[in-house]
Amino acid sequence: MAFYDKLFSALGLSEWCGTPDDKAPLSLADLAAQAGGEEASGPLIPIPSFDNLHESCNRIWQSRDVTNGIEEGFLAAKPVLKTVLDPITQPLSWILDGALWLFEATPWFIMVPLLVAISWYASRSRPVTIFVAVSIMLLAVVDHYDVAMQTLSIIFVCTTISVLFGVPIGIAMSKSDRLQKSVVPLLDLLQTLPTFVYLIPLIFLFSVTESKLYGIAIILYAIVPVIRLTDLGIRLVDRDVIEAANAFGMTDRQKLLRVQLPLALPNIMAGINQTIMMSLAMVVIASLVSAPGLGVNVLRGIRNLELGVGIVAGIGIVLLAVILDRVSKAALTRVDKTQVKH
């Protein structure tokens, strides 16, 4: 005898509700019970949930109907979404695979000096450059060079694409308050959504073997800071300087290229730094959906309880993180220095 029976008869709805049928899907509680939990003896008054109401009235939905509905809706939309999104995102797979091939195919004795040279060029800092060289050699010594390069290639591609899209979006937002108002909630959503949740709809849309699956997940997650800080940086540019630019008759384009972007550069660089760090965080999680790299070893550590493998890979990730952070921060301070504030 279900608790809410009386309620429905009191409302004279027994007729409408009909008799219970057994073909209904399992309730969420039954699902949990099936999974091995014991039958929970509910409180005196059960919470008026779909499932509890359904027990008294057959017409009421079950919660499983909701999840099924979402699933079916998604599946129904899938063909359309897929025909649109698949071709658009296909280049991402090519780029990711291409970069992966390039990073792996380049022999280490070219790659390592190249990375060290890039670090020097970006940071112009001797300690940072030496740190980079030592870290890479450390990774190489424990035979993690290849996986580290895979991770690096993914970060490289995803960061580049994030910047390529994020900076123009940020610029557009800084120009229009309306656009800013509508985009900011979306960015908040992207940043607060647990990282695993990104993967769920993506897995439905694309096959797990395609690289663009993890590429999109990483980019969606990592593009947020570069958009935010580009917008902020441009909005923070000294209004007097903008006024001077106007007073001397600069066009919008001149203003953007000669004044706004250069003066916003420290903020944009800070955004890029965060974008790099966030792609690194996501690339590890993305190894769940076949992203190669250090994350795969971490995953193996967890799955097979291979403690050592997991920890070494973890340390490798930390090293990569520190390298990327130091180099981009050093580049940032270098930019900052030429713009000493008055």
Add this chain to the structure above:
Amino acid sequence: MTQPMVSLSGLYKIFGTRDKDVLQHVKGGMGKEELLARHGHVLGLNNINVDMQAGEITVVMGLSGSGKSTLIRHLNRLIEPTAGEIIVQGEDVMQLSEDGLRHARQEKMSMVFQKFALLPHKTVLKNAGMPLSVRGEDEATCDREAAKWLDRVGLSGFENHYPAQLSGGMQQRVGIARALTANTPIMLMDEAFSALDPLIRTDMQDLLLELQKELHKTIIFITHDLDEALKLADHLVILKDGFVVQQGEPQHILLNPNDPYIEDFVSDINRARVLRVRSIMTPLDGGQVPEDAHGEVDVNDTLESMIARSGGDTSHAYVVKDGEKTVGSLDMTELVRALVPRVASEAGARQS
């Protein structure tokens, strides 16, 4: 009279979304405070009619918040007026297209800012050359012109410094060089020297006057400092709450203030240093020069120098010369009387 370089007529500016609607109240005589209280709009400018002559320095003076910056930004339409006419070199600025306006800002008017507003990421040379590079001149021309004007304002040798490496006074010299590089007939200077130390400020005023002597630009200079205004102005416009209280020849305003607001302003300054013989002499008008004159003085001598010359003796009288021509006579008693502001002398008269 020749056509003025810049002519503002019936200019109103009201800050707020319904500015056109509340304009009628202002035209009906509503003041700044009432407009803010009753309609929530800020009255920026109230029926401004000012002509600025070519080759002159027009100084706009007023307390902070009186609308000076608002006024000067109307000339190049950095601020859009609510109503009124802005004519620059015979051309209606309000009728200009976007391109036309940009062209006018590039070629007709350059601006110097209170907070310098230099590009912090560019060198002094590039900053000074900016107006030309905006117009699309090649780099060599920009650098050459910039270097020329930097030298002219006393900054040669600093071309490759960044603005932040310079003192305030030097940064403003860059600001002036930038405006000069633009090579525009009109220069707008919004409190250009207000952020500087007093001594530096005097230097900069002298620099400006010296440049003006050879360049004959039409300069619109904003200040809240009466001494500065009197030193620089050919034509003085005094603003209060967005309207013009008095305008005219500075010496004339000093001797004949028409409003208590201006009397307050002028009562504090060193009149002997500012007033000149021409403003207080008795014109000749066919009459005779005094027989017992103690000598000849120039029309542009300051009263201070006259006091020094007479040794403070009020019985002296002098013949006033403008170049070779005798134009009037000066009695030292007249001079002493002119030293006392009108308010003070009236107050004194009332007491006795």
